Amino acid sequence: MALVVQKYGGSSVADATSIKRVAQRIVTTKKAGNDVVVVVSAMGDTTDELLDLAQQVSPLPPGRELDMLLTSGERISMALLAMAIANLGHEARSFTGSQAGVITDSSHGRARIIDVTPGRIQGAVDNGQIAIVAGFQGVSQDTKDITTLGRGGSDTTAVALAAALNADVCEIYTDVDGIFTADPRIVPTARKIPRISYEETLEMAACGAKILHLRCVEYARRFNLPIHVRSSFSHKEGTWVVSGAATRDENSEGIEMEQPIISGVAHDRSEAKITVVGVPDKVGEAAAIFKTLAEAGVNIDMIVQNVSAAATGRTDISFTLPVTDGSAALTSLKKIQDRVGFESLLFDDQIGKVSLIGAGMRSHPGVTAKFFAALADAGVNIEMISTSEIRISVIVGQDEVDTAVTAAHRAFDLDADQVEAVVYGGTGR
């Protein structure tokens, strides 16, 4: 008998009908002989509606109270889901994050999980019950206050609980059939990836692929817990996220070089680019700039420093950052302009990042050349470049993102013979 942890997002439990459909799927898994623990997000737009209510009451609500408010969302969805399962003749028990033993630090709105003590969940499972757990929430170790985990919180709850329960798999249900070689809305011939390593999934998440959040993949990698990303609207196999070794095991009978070089093409339109123009080329100037940005809480992604022009003794430093951090970054840099002595600041939010990801590229030196050639042939101008062992990212004009993704996808033979993907709806939290 396997222990399966399933996570359903907000779009999967948006209304009574969806909840009954999800209940049916859970009961099917149970009937197949598995123990089942379910993690659920708030219904559809509930979180936005609650945030709107908070906004009506207070422009800057205290984090503790905002968490208390938002966690009512999962309370509603999990209770309804337990009712729907009971209706099908199976016993289900809903548990808040606190009851499920999700212990966090006290950072309201973005709490980190410190420990998971799932005694009550294990007890319910041992009694043959289906446990329904509120995603996204926990209880702080120090203050015993209710906390929320922030973006990707429900996925993280599911993986953390699966790890603590020693589950065989964590199934993350979403509105697409799995992780694709590119966003099917841009590349209709994108293929579903059957197996992918944690590392590649992390790079894809970091590069804008929205299926899985960084945190939950990091958590799963640490505990070597297999994640199965699949659609709550179909019964197809989805994408298995497993350790690099396991992805190779799959091909152990064949030859490793048949492993595809490139897993997929990710893109991200949420970044902006700032260029600090005419920075005096002296030791410590770049450090001063990035120290200031760090103090302002700005997340930096890519950094490029041009070779200094010998004649002027000055250089330009460009970096990308979330567009939402743009104004904080510019404000903090203005303050040190005189001290550092740079000439001016440029801000461009009309950029996009296109990333090629694949563990196979480590041993294939021609990948970069092929990628750049494909972009050049498609007439796409590259503004910045950044690489890791299993990723190449380029910054291009925002209106050239689709062209670049499509060109790269084709160049690396990722296109399927026919359209595979169906995109069903929005994504939950």
Added chain:
Amino acid sequence: MALVVQKYGGSSVADATSIKRVAQRIVTTKKAGNDVVVVVSAMGDTTDELLDLAQQVSPLPPGRELDMLLTSGERISMALLAMAIANLGHEARSFTGSQAGVITDSSHGRARIIDVTPGRIQGAVDNGQIAIVAGFQGVSQDTKDITTLGRGGSDTTAVALAAALNADVCEIYTDVDGIFTADPRIVPTARKIPRISYEETLEMAACGAKILHLRCVEYARRFNLPIHVRSSFSHKEGTWVVSGAATRDENSEGIEMEQPIISGVAHDRSEAKITVVGVPDKVGEAAAIFKTLAEAGVNIDMIVQNVSAAATGRTDISFTLPVTDGSAALTSLKKIQDRVGFESLLFDDQIGKVSLIGAGMRSHPGVTAKFFAALADAGVNIEMISTSEIRISVIVGQDEVDTAVTAAHRAFDLDADQVEAVVYGGTGR
């Protein structure tokens, strides 16, 4: 410095504007030098909306899950209220029933409070914070599951918490200015009662007055905790519900006979009357009838047994019960018809109960006669009568309730010189 517990019902926190108004009132109480603990119900129609959702998912939801669902309602209102208070520059902390130490038995949907361990609430108060507590909910001692207290639950939470905290007063905010000598919608000249004893308030609640629930008055009486019933829409003094001794103390300078004989006239349209016709007048027959009804979970109010007609050796037994219990009662009685040997069953849901309440009537023998004379003069026919030491109730035709209430109110000189009452809206839970 006094410790004040305030309870606000659903209509007082129906939307963002109301919540801000309530926050203002709480802060005013705090600024006046009091420690403040607030108990709050779910916003306006939230509970009904959640029940509707549950109904869409399951026709008969498990009690445990229904309680989990419904308790999200107070979670929303209390967090919003805490935010609104923070906005006014005061520190507020919201607490669930479980966090507030409201320990109950495991009867989902109608849990009884076993104990209150308000350590966290006391801690918040000691830190100068305003504690906001979810009404209507608790946590079961045995299973640690979330429970709800059923009808009047938030009032009971407030009184129980006030007793456990040794508060000076429990203020119950509602949408009228206090407890009136009669329902102001029927008797526009009804007067607000400044002070009333627990006993009289209990009789009024039992007789259909909807301001305070039986449970919370019983609780307050046990702990001799003063309740101040007042409007959340005005700053007028409301009605103080206190021990009988205290109501007399008020008049200690004067003479006790100046204490009004009658406190008020209550009415109730929610009952029905069943008559069991032709019951053999033998020992044990009535017992068999009421044992059957008790087993069917039917709540009996008034009972009248006619004198047996010597010729037939048979008698009629009439009783009143909540109209909602009517069908269960008739079904269970049908089953024992042959065994008991009664002739037939009559059911009348077109009745109303009118009750005269007043501690003063104990020592005034003429009250009953005056009451009946007033009803006779108004042309009201009395179908059943029941009395206690401080109450006389009669059953009349439902369309004669208004006439009877008005006549009794006038006969006992309860009319005010001018209209006092303003009815502001619905009532919360």
